[in-house]
Amino acid sequence: MPQNTRGTSARGESMNLTDSARAIDALRSAVQSKNDERVAHAAMMNIWPLYSVHAAELVEAVEGLPSPVLERYPVLRILHRMTPVLARTSRPFKPLIYPDDARNMSPDELDIFTLVQMVAFRLSGDVAAAMIYARRLQDRIVEIRVESRERPDGPLWFYHQQIGSTLLAAGETAAALLEFTTARDLGRLSPQADAERMALGRTALAHAVRGSLDDAESTLDEIALLPQVTHAHAASTMMTERCARALLAVDQMAPEAGALLSRLETYDSIELTWPFALLARTRHLLALQHPDDAVEAVSLAHDAHPDQHGSFATDVINAVSIEALWSIGDTTSARRLADSSARSGVLSRMAIIRHALLESRLDTAAAGLRQMSAARSLGPGQRAEATLLSAWLECALTDGIAAETAAQVARIASRPGKRRLISTMPLQLIERVRERLSPEDAVAFSALTGGLDSADHPRRPALTASEIRVLHALPLHATTAEIAAALYVSPNTIKSQLRSLYRKLGCSTRDDAISIASRLRLLNTETSNRP
Structure with a gap:
């Protein structure tokens, strides 16, 4: 439930955001006093250096505080390991602030509190609201100068990391990449051991979702050269990297895809990466012609999380459901969901176009493709998919394709990371492409698309x-x-x-x-x- 805070520090006392030695001394002294209010205050006033260098002790101290104390310190509640678990089930965590309290806060405190609001709303499933606080924190960084942000040991890299993560959760991958680039540049200067790796992991994931497979692979190669992640950030960092690798393997239809998917989080995970793991798993299941299993996976994930308004998670769930429901024969439900998801994200819009083509609703498919062509934030994989769907539409309208279209499809097929996309195209289109290529190019195209028939869904022919x-x-x-x-x-x-x-x-x-x-x-x- 929404929580209001009546202030987080004593007036006139400044927050310590740089001195980790002073921070841990203050926390240990407070813990020894056995005074809960003193512990909470020491943790709050030294939150950043404690989180950066002494995360384990900080979390232990916070989890020893009674709930009434934590209610007055919502910044600390976000560190409690029970908070994200409860936030996605029975107790949404949405801290608010009174205007009078905001006026009494220092710029550092307002930065931290805005960050916590962003993360809290994201944990509670309200990604649209989390985006409001992400924009608010972005504005503060640009418009208000704060000395602690200009120090290498300050929290600025983490602000950009979390803003980027919220953008990623909202499906705004292009904007997220800009934030992760800034976080990585700042992280190189930071004494925080995990800063650069955390930014690179999310960068690789964003590239993988966008279909920028070469960029994702090169980023993962950079990560391999970095030190092992520390315990404080091990779970989220390792799962991010695993999701990126799994998405790459699924798009490439690589033999190791199954093994990589087995290492991903479960459907009821509380990590930010759960919808990306769901996307990788369901894409793999659909490629293997197991739509019933894909429907079950979506159902389990949906039931385990609150409705993710304005999120990538909702986009994944809608897109996979449309394709899987059609594949198992529940065309009525697929059509109903397609009609209700028109304003969803890129994945859902692509699925709607595909569904329209499968049902020979060619005007609907054409209108959807026109909208996609106007979108500026599509990634390479999404642009390739739009090109393939346009070729499918051309084939359905004319029972043939132009030589230029055939060449475009052949170029997409030549990329190893596009095998899954090619496998989703109807065999009729593959045959028309082969017919329009030169004999030499047709042989090469056949070699590239060989072995995909067994992974292809049994597609209905495109009828006029x-x-x-x-x-x-x-x-x-x-x-x-x-x-x-x-x-x-x-x-x-x-x-x-x-x-x-x-x-x-x-x-x-x-x-x-x-x-x-x-x-x-x-x-x-x-x-x-x-x-």
């Missing part, structure tokens, strides 16, 4: 609107003439459309067409069941 009408008429009318009369066109037109329909379905008879269309869920249930 006229072909769909004819298909739905087949179970209802016995002859071509009856279909022509029902659709108000000539029998020759129906014959032409039937030839095209049979070719796309890979059959030559009416009964086979109905059977294949039913299996691929191209026919409405009520239509296919009619005599």
Whole structure:
């Protein structure tokens, strides 16, 4: 629940943000006094050097304080290991501040409190509100000069690290990368042993999500040269790096993907990285044609966390659900979710376009692709996916593709990190690309796409609107003439459309067409069941 603070320090006393020796002496002296209020005050007034150098003692001291004391020190409550657990279940932690208290705080205290508000709202699942405090802290850094921020041993690198993490949680990966770059540059100067590695780990994860696989791999290579992370930040740092590696392996469809995924956090994790782990796992499951397992994974993760309003987590859940529900045959739920997710993030919008193509709603797909083309923050992987979806649309509209389109698809296929994306394309498109390439390029393209058929989802062929009408008429009318009369066109037109329909379905008879269309869920249930 929202908590108000009535001040965090005695008036006239300045917060210590640099002297770790003085900080730990003050905390130990307070602990020895067995005075809870004194312990809380010493911890609060020395919060940054304690967190940076003596994290274990700080957390132990905080967890020894009774709840009534912690209620008056919300900055300390964020350090309690029970806070994130309770925040995602029964007790959202959303500290507020009275205007009078804010006026009595020093700039350092306001920085710290704004940081805590950002992290607290993020832990409680309200990423949209966390973004408000992230912007507020960004503004303070730019507009208000504070001496402690200008010191190498100050907290500025951590502010940028946490702002970037909030942007990452919101799916704003491009903006997050800028914050992580600043955090890394400052971290190199900081005496905090983990500063640079923490920033690099989140950088690698952001690149992996954006599909900048080369950048992600080079960043992970840099991390390998750094010292081992200390205990205080081991869990979050190692899980961030593991998520980045797993996403890379899944996109590359590498043999080690399964082993890497097994090392990720569970679905009910409280780490910031849980939606990224969910994305890696579900992408892998869908590539293996296990949509039921993907639906179960999403359900478990969703039930274990509060609704993540305005978050990357919601984007992942919606996008995976649309594709997985369609793949298991629950087209009604997939369509309902696609219709309700139009304002979601990039992943959901891509899934909506894909779903529209699968259902031959080509106008919807075209409108979605136009919107995506106007987006400036897409990563390389997302731009590649948009290009492939555009090629799919072109193939569906014309039953063929231009040579330039074929060349674009072939270039994407030549990148090892795009194998998963290529595997999601319909075989019809792959065949049309091969037909439009030169003999030499076609051989190379076949080698690149070889072995992907077994990992490809069984895709429905892309039918035109006229072909769909004819298909739905087949179970209802016995002859071509009856279909022509029902659709108000000539029998020759129906014959032409039937030839095209049979070719796309890979059959030559009416009964086979109905059977294949039913299996691929191209026919409405009520239509296919009619005599």
